[in-house]
Amino acid sequence: MTPDADYKKQAAQQALELVRSDMVLGLGSGSTIAHFIDELGARLRSGQLQRIICVPTSLQTAQRATVAGIALTQLAAHMRLDLVVDGADEIDPQCNLIKGLGRALLREKIVAQHALQFVVVADDSKRVGRLGTRCPLPVEILPFEAAAHVRWLGTLGCRAELWCEADGTPLLTDNGNQLAKCWFADGISDPAALAQQLQARAGILEHGLFLGLATRVITVGADGVRNERCN
Numbered sequence: 001m002t003p004d005a006d007y008k009k010q011a012a013q014q015a016l017e018l019v020r021s022d023m024v025l026g027l028g029s030g031s032t033i034a035h036f037i038d039e040l041g042a043r044l045r046s047g048q049l050q051r052i053i054c055v056p057t058s059l060q061t062a063q064r065a066t067v068a069g070i071a072l073t074q075l076a077a078h079m080r081l082d083l084v085v086d087g088a089d090e091i092d093p094q095c096n097l098i099k100g101l102g103r104a105l106l107r108e109k110i111v112a113q114h115a116l117q118f119v120v121v122a123d124d125s126k127r128v129g130r131l132g133t134r135c136p137l138p139v140e141i142l143p144f145e146a147a148a149h150v151r152w153l154g155t156l157g158c159r160a161e162l163w164c165e166a167d168g169t170p171l172l173t174d175n176g177n178q179l180a181k182c183w184f185a186d187g188i189s190d191p192a193a194l195a196q197q198l199q200a201r202a203g204i205l206e207h208g209l210f211l212g213l214a215t216r217v218i219t220v221g222a223d224g225v226r227n228e229r230c231n
């Protein structure tokens with residue numbers, strides 16, 4: 001296992017310590033969460049944890065959870081989730097996040113907004129001083145007139161491009177929508193203002209800025225574990 005993969009696994013294991021029997025969980029998406037799912041499945045099989053049910057944030061997560069023997073449910077049956085655990089692409093010092101490079105940001109945000117606790121797990125390379133400096137901001141857009149949405153995104157101080165598969169066709173999310181990537185040369189100076197602009201625009205379905213949602217961030221790196229509550 002590469003050091004990064006090992007850090008992700010350790011971060012996922014830290015989050016497992018917050019899980020109690022009878023909880024309803026939200027399961028994020030991505031490689032860090034894959035470790036969480038596998039370990040959760042192992043603890044359920046061993047009887048260490050019991051009667052856990054989970055809302056998945058992507059088809060991939062649902063499939064992995066099913067293979068791990070984890071029972072799945074829907075928000076319709078559980079309006080409050082005891083704990084949602086998810087990864088992140090960037091984490092700033094205020095616990096604001098960029099998410100979505102695993103292509104699941106819309107479902108992830110829907111699930112996160114039902115969380116009593118929203119715990120983010122990552123390797124510590126995801127910590128940044130300012131959002132948008134390490135990776136692009138993913139934005140989910142309506143396929144209708146997608147090129148026009150991408151052009152408008154490019155007026156927001158970033159270089160915007162449609163996210164395509166290797167063969168050049170637009171990548172589709174689990175929701176059948178398309179995604180754009182927005183690259184900010186010096187990072188995002190005012191994430192809250194940008195989020196407002198994006199939310200107000202027809203054709204922009206959701207964006208990867210997760211502001212004020214995380215209640216705890218757990219990262220692991222060469223310096224060890226950082227496990228912090230967010231204010």
Ligand code: 5RP
Pocket residue numbers: 008028029030031032033086087088089098099100101102103104105108
């Ligand atoms: C998926 C996400 C992921 O949580 C994010 O991309 C981090 O992924 P990984 O754990 O593989 O580094 O937002 O949409």
